[in-house]
Amino acid sequence: MAATESVRAGGRGLRADALRNRQRLVAAARQIFEEQGLDAPLDEVAERAGVGAGTLYRRFPTRAELVEAAFEDELRRVTAIAEEALRCEDPWTGFSTYVERLCGAMAADRGLSDLFTVRLPNSQVASALCDRQSAALAKLVRRAQEAGALRADFVPEDVFLFLLANAGVAQVTRCAAPHAWRRLVAFLLASCGPDHTEPLPAAPTPLQTERALLGNAETKGLGSCPGEGAGPNRA
Amino acid sequence: MAATESVRAGGRGLRADALRNRQRLVAAARQIFEEQGLDAPLDEVAERAGVGAGTLYRRFPTRAELVEAAFEDELRRVTAIAEEALRCEDPWTGFSTYVERLCGAMAADRGLSDLFTVRLPNSQVASALCDRQSAALAKLVRRAQEAGALRADFVPEDVFLFLLANAGVAQVTRCAAPHAWRRLVAFLLASCGPDHTEPLPAAPTPLQTERALLGNAETKGLGSCPGEGAGPNRA
DNA sequence: TAGCAACCGGACGACCTTCTCCGGTTACCG
DNA sequence: CGGTAACCGGAGAAGGTCGTCCGGTTGCTA
The missing domain is CATH 1.10.10.60 (Homeodomain-like)
Structure with missing residues (x-):
């Protein structure tokens, strides 16, 4: 055993x-x-x-096991991005380079991009990395807000929104306009400054975020419940 | 005949x-x-x-013919959005409600959302509407810029970027957080003000935009070239 | 109302992807 | 070096979607 x-x-x-x-x-x-x-x-x-x-x-x-094995290193590298950003002295630079590098990694890699729109079911590795990432992200956001560089109504889940948006752009433009995502991210970061007073609509709650990720697992052929009706085909 | x-x-x-x-x-x-x-x-x-x-x-x-028939009315309604926005007195309100309503329509309808990330091949209806839309959009942008409400480096293709971003968010959050797209759009619109001085990375060119759309037609089972190797299955 | 042409729809073949089974092979250990 | 257990990989079944075909039906017209 x-x-x-x-x-x-x-x-x-x-x-x-x-x-x-x-x-x-x-x-x-x-x-x-x-x-x-x-x-x-x-x-x-x-x-x-x-x-x-x-x-x-x-x-x-299962496909999920192969995915986990294939992206183990890459996920570790992505997590490192958050921690490097935290070591950056300037809080705003830390936050913005984090967003940029994360989006860049996703734009370059369709699989990684998928991984961020899907909660890998039953993957301890991914869950652990995700927790570390969340913790680092929370610090990154708080620090930038305390420095007055990031609008006060920004929440960590907004980065999740940004990633989804980036994935949407990257998926379509990857071949024809490989740098389009950069412009989107620039727009997004420009809207994060402290001098924006228009109130924002409510952010997705962590629970909603979690459910959004889980709901998409099935789409990619990664069953969410392991023992569940494992028909031979789910394409 | x-x-x-x-x-x-x-x-x-x-x-x-x-x-x-x-x-x-x-x-x-x-x-x-x-x-x-x-x-x-x-x-x-x-x-x-x-x-x-x-x-x-x-x-x-072909699937494309069915799609065209199914969305004929809806496309007409979407085009009307642009022209209504032009009738709005305040240039900024016109521009922002245009973006919001367009994104809202796409968030509510997965098919419509797909339609905007794909150039419908050989559809005269869609092409004509698309041209009208482009013309109205160009006016909308120019007018808002001349009024000093929209940053000078904004180009009409940026709306395309916004739509792709919105589609990315909507696709994942549609069920779990049906209003998440609103927050993204608020971020995007906040970054469109005239008081942003950081230069933006280059926008996708019209040619790149066109090619991005065409490239995705195959993904959705809409062949781009009608007579091309019509294997019975491309799912 | 009668006859014909157009239409209907189920059945079917082609192709794809997933996942399993089993005979042949190969690496490891004594 | 030889036996054994683990491993390899192709063949193939299951399930799904696409697109077509043809016998039976129905609407139209005279």
């Missing part, structure tokens, strides 16, 4: 060829997801990895 | 039962597209219309 655990968490304890194939699969998935989004055909992943479909499904029984 | 023309443009000249079924199909498509987006299964449209699949495909050989 301890062996089984270690197998699932990263591939240690696998036979040499199995481990090699696992790594190939993760690398291929990383590429395919980046290009096509999280709902890309899994057969294509297997093919690019030079591996049979059976091997893929044995190693990663 | 003249008869054939009139058949295609609205259904005049059809037998009574055929016309009735056509209307049912359009109404059903309107509902389904609103709920599920433009890539909804067509069989479902036929079912809701109480009609066989054969009837649907005979009347509307």
Whole structure:
């Protein structure tokens, strides 16, 4: 059982060829997801990895597990963005570079973009990173507000709104106008200054945010409830 | 031949039962597209219309034709928004209500939202409306800028960016937080004032905008080139 | 009202994606 | 070096959507 655990968490304890194939699969998935989004055909992943479909499904029984493995590093890198931003001296620079870098990462990677509009079900790694990210973000916002650089009615969930907006632009313009998202983000950041007095409509609550993410998990072929009616096809 | 023309443009000249079924199909498509987006299964449209699949495909050989018929009225209504906004006395109010109403219409209707991220191929109706819309928008922007209410570096294509951003938010939050888009639009409008001096990154050019729209037509099952490799399935 | 042409709709074949099964192969350990 | 257990990967079933075909039906017209 301890062996089984270690197998699932990263591939240690696998036979040499199995481990090699696992790594190939993760690398291929990383590429395919980046290009096509999280709902890309899994057969294509297997093919690019030079591996049979059976091997893929044995190693990663669900799409969610493959996604988690493929984005483990990338998620860690994204989390680091928040913490680097916190180390920035100027509170406004910290906040704005955080938003910019996050949006940039999402614009460059369709899979990552999908990941931020979906709560990965049953992923402890993702949840932990998400919590760290939230904590850092809250500090980032509070600090900028205390410095008088960020409007007082800004809430951390607004960054979530910004990310969704950015994803919407990036998804359509990625090929034809790869820098369009930059202009959107510039608009958004320009509206975050302290000198805006018009009241804003209510922000989504954390509960609403959570539910929005969960609701979209099904769309991408990531079932939300693991044991739930696992029909062979949900495309 | 003249008869054939009139058949295609609205259904005049059809037998009574055929016309009735056509209307049912359009109404059903309107509902389904609103709920599920433009890539909804067509069989479902036929079912809701109480009609066989054969009837649907005979009347509307391609998805694009059905989409065009289903959204003809709605598109006309959307175009009216721009012209109403032009009749508004205050230039800023005209501009901002235009953006708000447009975004609101898209947030309420997934199909309409899709329509704005896709250039409907070979649709004269849509193209004509789009041209009218563009003309009205250009006036709206110029007028607001001349009144000093809108930042000078704003270009009409920015509204396109806003729409994409709004669509991104609406798509994810539609169920869980149906008013989230309002807050995003408020942020965006707040960044449009004349007192923003930070330079913006370059806007997408009209050509890039066009190509972004065309590129997405395939995603929604609307082939861009009519005669092109019409494999029976592209889902 | 009768005959014909147009229309209806279910059934069907093609294609795609997901996921499983099993015979052949290969790595590991003694 | 040999036996065994784990692994590989192709074949294929299940389920879904698209688009077509054809026998039966129905509206229109004379």
